[in-house]
Amino acid sequence: MRCLVRRVSHAQVRVADHKVGEIKRGLLLFLGVAQADEEADLRWLLKKVLGIRLFPDEEGRMNEPLGDEDGILVISQFTLFGSLRKGFRPSFNRAAEPGKARSLYEQFVDGLKKECKGPVSSGEFGGDMQIDAVDEGPVNIWLDSAQKDY
Numbered sequence: 001m002r003c004l005v006r007r008v009s010h011a012q013v014r015v016a017d018h019k020v021g022e023i024k025r026g027l028l029l030f031l032g033v034a035q036a037d038e039e040a041d042l043r044w045l046l047k048k049v050l051g052i053r054l055f056p057d058e059e060g061r062m063n064e065p066l067g068d069e070d071g072i073l074v075i076s077q078f079t080l081f082g083s084l085r086k087g088f089r090p091s092f093n094r095a096a097e098p099g100k101a102r103s104l105y106e107q108f109v110d111g112l113k114k115e116c117k118g119p120v121s122s123g124e125f126g127g128d129m130q131i132d133a134v135d136e137g138p139v140n141i142w143l144d145s146a147q148k149d150y
């Protein structure tokens with residue numbers, strides 16, 4: 001599983017001009033599922049996201065995890081597995097087929113809802129979405145369950 005983690009002061013997602021998810025301060029996650037992903041990848045990524053310390057402490061250093069009021073907005077994005085190895089048109093062969101991807105995506109969102117104290121929202125899996133976000137920092141972190149030492 002791949003996840004682009006963005007620290008935001010506000011984020012929302014719309015589908016067909018209807019707001020389907022929104023958070024104030026927190027994390028905006030773009031989540032992609034690979035063909036080879038399993039439950040272990042899901043558990044690893046949940047642990048990382050829930051424990052990640054991207055918020056400033058009293059001294060301004062990134063040292064604090066999500067606070068009780070901070071939210072998470074999750075957006076499914078198979079394009080995180082796009083490859084340009086053979087030219088200029090991206091190939092998405094490493095992305096999971098939609099049924100498997102939806103299942104792991106929904107399990108990921110459910111896991112966040114169970115463990116996160118703040119609000120958790122999500123986009124529409126497979127939907128054509130418009131995402132508005134105000135980055136804070138900016139802070140962007142890349143997580144990949146197949147490259148844990150990255």
